[in-house]
Amino acid sequence: MYEKNGEKYFVVDSHMHYWNAAPDNWVAGAEQYAKGWIECFHAYQGLGPPETHWPIEKFQKYSEDDLMRDVFDEGHVDIAIFQPTYLTEWYKEGFNTTERNAALGEKHPGKFIANTRWDPRDGDAGLKELQANVERYGCRGVKLYTAEWRQGSRGWTLKDPEAYRYLDACQELGIKNIHVHKGPTIWPLDKDAFDVVDVDHAATDFPDLNFIVEHVGLPRIEDFCFMATQEPNVYAGLSVVIGGLMYARPRFFANVMGELLFWVGEDKMTFGSDYGIWEPKWQVEGFVDWDYPRDDAFADYPRVNAATKKKILGLNAAALYDIEVPPEFRLDAGEGKPAAREDATLAPQV
Amino acid sequence: MTATLTGVERVLAALARVRDPELDEPITSLGFVAGCTLSAEGVARVRLRLPTYFCAPNFAFLMVADAYDAVSATHGVRSTEVILEEHFAADAINHGVAARAGFARSFAGEAVGELDRLRADFLRKAVLAGTDQVCRLLLAAGIDAAELSSLRLGSVPASPALQRLRHRRAELGLPASDQDPLLIDPATGEPVLPDAAPLHLMRARTTRVSIDANTGVCRGMLRHRYPDRGLGEEE
Numbered sequence: 312m313y314e315k316n317g318e319k320y321f322v323v324d325s326h327m328h329y330w331n332a333a334p335d336n337w338v339a340g341a342e343q344y345a346k347g348w349i350e351c352f353h354a355y356q357g358l359g360p361p362e363t364h365w366p367i368e369k370f371q372k373y374s375e376d377d378l379m380r381d382v383f384d385e386g387h388v389d390i391a392i393f394q395p396t397y398l399t400e401w402y403k404e405g406f407n408t409t410e411r412n413a414a415l416g417e418k419h420p421g422k423f424i425a426n427t428r429w430d431p432r433d434g435d436a437g438l439k440e441l442q443a444n445v446e447r448y449g450c451r452g453v454k455l456y457t458a459e460w461r462q463g464s465r466g467w468t469l470k471d472p473e474a475y476r477y478l479d480a481c482q483e484l485g486i487k488n489i490h491v492h493k494g495p496t497i498w499p500l501d502k503d504a505f506d507v508v509d510v511d512h513a514a515t516d517f518p519d520l521n522f523i524v525e526h527v528g529l530p531r532i533e534d535f536c537f538m539a540t541q542e543p544n545v546y547a548g549l550s551v552v553i554g555g556l557m558y559a560r561p562r563f564f565a566n567v568m569g570e571l572l573f574w575v576g577e578d579k580m581t582f583g584s585d586y587g588i589w590e591p592k593w594q595v596e597g598f599v600d601w602d603y604p605r606d607d608a609f610a611d612y613p614r615v616n617a618a619t620k621k622k623i624l625g626l627n628a629a630a631l632y633d634i635e636v637p638p639e640f641r642l643d644a645g646e647g648k649p650a651a652r653e654d655a656t657l658a659p660q661v
Numbered sequence: 662m663t664a665t666l667t668g669v670e671r672v673l674a675a676l677a678r679v680r681d682p683e684l685d686e687p688i689t690s691l692g693f694v695a696g697c698t699l700s701a702e703g704v705a706r707v708r709l710r711l712p713t714y715f716c717a718p719n720f721a722f723l724m725v726a727d728a729y730d731a732v733s734a735t736h737g738v739r740s741t742e743v744i745l746e747e748h749f750a751a752d753a754i755n756h757g758v759a760a761r762a763g764f765a766r767s768f769a770g771e772a773v774g775e776l777d778r779l780r781a782d783f784l785r786k787a788v789l790a791g792t793d794q795v796c797r798l799l800l801a802a803g804i805d806a807a808e809l810s811s812l813r814l815g816s817v818p819a820s821p822a823l824q825r826l827r828h829r830r831a832e833l834g835l836p837a838s839d840q841d842p843l844l845i846d847p848a849t850g851e852p853v854l855p856d857a858a859p860l861h862l863m864r865a866r867t868t869r870v871s872i873d874a875n876t877g878v879c880r881g882m883l884r885h886r887y888p889d890r891g892l893g894e895e896e
Contacts, residue, residue, distance in 0.1 A: 347714035347749055354713060357885030358878070529878070530683055532871035533786070533864065551878075560877035566870040574867070607801075 312640065313387035313624075315599050318617040321640035323628035324382060324391040324591055326490070326525060326550040326583025329415050330407040333372035338401050345401040352588055355551070358559040359589045373587050375415060383422060386584070386591035389625065390634055392424045394454040394490060394525075394583075413448040424632055426452040426490065431473035432461055438480055445484045451632060452488035453481065454525075457509065468509035478517050487521055488631050489513075493535065494526025494551055505531045507538050514542040521631055521650075523581060526551040532567060536574035543652040546631070547575045549623065550583030553594045557601065565603045569612030577619045578651040581628045595624060618646040626650075668699040668737045673893055675731040676707065682780050683720050684876045685787040685829075688728065689893030691876075692883050695746060697892055703739030705732050710746050710891070712882035718750040719776055722767065725758045784833050785847040790869035791826035792844065796862055798822075806862050807855035815839025 313320040332349035334342075353370050356363075369377070382388045393412035397405045405411065409427040416423035427444040429437050444450050458466045467474065469491065481489065493507050507528045514522045525548035528535030539545040552571075556564035571580055582598070584591035599620055603609035621642060629636050630650035642649070676697065677689040688694060688709065696708035707728055711721060725745050733741045743758060745751045750768075757767025764776045795817060796809055804812075814837065817823055830837040835850045844853035844861060853861045880896075 344749060351713040351715050354882045354885045358881045530871065530875035532874065533789075533867040536867055537864065555878050555881070556874060559881045560874070563870070563874045563877045567874045570867045570870050 312389055313595050313599060315596075316617075318599075318621070319640050320387070320595070320599060320621055321625040321629065321636050322388045322390075322591070322595055323582070323625040323632070323634065324386070324388040324584050324586065325523070325581045325628040325631075326394050326548055327382065327391050327586040327591075328394065328396065328407045328588075329375075329378055329412055330396070330587065331372050331404065331411070332370075332402065332406060333368075336372075336402045336404055338399075338403055341401040348398065348401065348406075355555060355585075355588050358555045360558050360593055363590050363593055365587075370587065375418075378415070378586070379419070381590045381592070382584070382586055386586075387595045388584075388591050390424060390629070390632075391422060391586075392426060392452065392583075392628070392632070394426055395428050396454070396456070397428065409444050409448060409450070416448075424451070424634075426450055426454050426488075428454050428456075429477050430455075430459065430461070431467055431471055431477050432464060434473070438477065441477065441480060442484060445486065451486055452490060453486055454490045454492065456492045458492070468506075469513040470509045474513070475516070478513060478520065482517065482519060487519075488523060489520050490523045490525050490548060492526065493524050493528045493531075505529075505534075507531060507535050510545065511538045511542060514545050518544055520544065521546060523548045523631070525583070527567075527571065532570065536570055539579070540574045545575075545579070546627070546650075547571050547580045548583055549580055550585040553582065553598055554585050554589035557594065557597055562604060565609055565612075568601075568615075569603065569609055572613040572615070572619075577613070577615070577622050578627060578647060578649060580623045581631070582624045598624065618642055622647070622649045669697060671735050671737065672697055672699055672705050672707070672732055675735045676728055677893060679724060679727040679731050681720065681879075682723050682783045683717070684879060685783070685790070685872060686876060687893075688724055689891070690895040691880070692887070692891030692894035693724070694892040694894075695887070699738065703737055705735070705738045705741045707732060707741070707743045708746055709743065710883075710887060711748055712879045712886060714747060714749055716748065718748075718754065718768070719764070719779060721745060721748060721750065722754050722757070722764045723776065723780060725754050726764075729758050781833065784829060786868050786872065788826065788829045788833065788835065788847040789865045790872050791822065791829055792847075793862070793865035793869040794822040795820070795826055795843070796865065800862070806858040809862070810842070810844045810853050810855045810858040812843040813839060814841050814843055817843055 313322055337345040349371055353367055382391055395407055395409050395412055397408055399405045409425060413425040416425045425448045427450040429441045457468055491510055493505060507524060510522050510524060521544050523546040524535055527547045552567055556567060584594055602615060626649035676694055677687045679688050680686060681688055681691055693709050693711060695710040698706045709725060709728060725743050729741055729743045732738055745754050753767050799809060814827060827837045835845060842852040844858060845851060846853060
């Protein structure tokens with residue numbers, strides 16, 4: 312929790328990691344990718360305040376103590392949601408798998424929610440693994456990478472019939488939240504991995520599922536916005552938006568937030584630190600203090616207040632994941648309903 | 662010596678006409694040109710760099726290929742070598758461009774023509790973003806959206822933003838003469854009607870914000886990776 316000026320914020324970090332990308336986990340023959348990947352992540356950290364930068368050695372493999380301190384003791388986070396990233400082609404035990412995340416979660420009851428993942432190219436075996444993960448770890452969300460290369464395949468889309476089998480399975484297994492990575496490059500080649508049109512199709516055909524577009528479709532924020540305004544079950548995952556822009560490019564950050572608040576709405580935006588890329592402390596504190604620059608260029612955007620920030624920092628994600636929020640953190644009457652699907656009525660139909 | 666310097670300047674000027682298709686900025690001003698030499702024998706050597714090891718290889722290929730073509734066509738250049746450095750697909754891209762193999766042949770199994778569509782797709786975004794840059798000034802001067810839809814390109818006050826917008830439209834084969842409307846659908850070239858103008862301008866604004874934000878992230882990443890400035894880099 313975080314308190315400022317008498318306002319109390321319940322913080323759900325809806326996008327974070329516990330990875331091992333140190334040389335002891337690199338696959339022989341794929342070292343350059345394993346090294347390139349973590350150095351790329353490390354460069355993203357460079358967009359945060361200098362006093363929060365880590366040396367590459369720590370960044371490759373931070374400890375459980377680092378994480379518990381950075382996220383919970385100092386980072387104001389109440390509940391953190393693990394989003395796994397496998398990358399087993401380069402990392403022997405994976406980058407941060409469901410198992411690795413859940414093992415940490417089991418040591419700290421009540422602190423974490425462990426999401427899992429699937430890839431439709433895994434066929435029937437993948438469906439079994441999904442079911443096993445749900446039974447073993449109680450997963451209620453998944454993180455998907457549509458752009459991942461695999462044995463000659465250069466990615467997949469949520470529109471694929473194989474993906475629909477998995478989305479059906481999610482509904483049967485009680486998974487509600489589909490986090491889709493639509494953002495900075497993973498592995499896109501000529502398949503346009505940034506394209507969000509597949510989310511549009513799936514969101515229409517699976518109205519009971521929530522689709523959280525992580526990194527808001529960067530570099531195609533506009534495509535995401537025009538799609539999200541028409542789909543009541545599409546949400547904006549703010550990881551990278553706050554971490555990558557709020558400190559480094561404050562005017563661009565204000566513009567992006569203004570666009571998202573206009574098209575998507577404050578009930579459908581969720582905070583994610585993307586830890587260990589960025590620590591949540593400066594993001595939470597900075598966002599609570601944030602407002603648009605005093606400038607006519609921002610006058611047309613929806614205004615923000617404490618209720619807006621309470622929703623974005625935690626109440627929206629809490630609603631998506633059925634997290635019980637203590638009464639002192641809830642909104643007052645008239646301040647809206649977190650994660651309400653009927654939001655975004657401000658925006659015109661495109 | 663003077664002649665050599667002038668030659669390098671010509672090569673750099675050629676590189677300044679190569680744009681990052683995603684960000685719609687010259688690769689020089691973005692800081693992507695790490696080195697550029699021209700020998701007395703007319704051998705041009707260019708080194709390019711990108712913000713991350715995993716920058717999208719499709720865009721990277723376009724930039725390396727465009728740089729190769731631009732430098733090769735420069736007066737005084739007899740042979741050209743363009744090398745993309747420190748990128749996961751550098752070998753495939755460098756060899757493919759040097760062998761004039763094209764993207765599809767450099768990356769076996771890729772669909773032919775998809776890269777051209779991607780380039781056009783982002784060029785249409787550049788047209789929308791450019792529309793916002795031109796129209797923002799006019800809106801601030803009190804002209805409303807419906808009025809903007811009746812304006813012709815020739816009646817808009819000249820500015821670098823307007824010139825850029827017309828260039829982008831012409832590249833896509835969209836109407837770009839003095840008599841053509843300021844507001845057009847970037848996919849079809851059809852005029853935007855007064856009723857549709859407010860929404861069109863909102864979309865243009867969001868597109869410009871998206872490109873700006875993406876450029877901001879890329880510049881920040883590049884600076885972290887390479888503290889030294891690139892040739893011709895501008896903030």
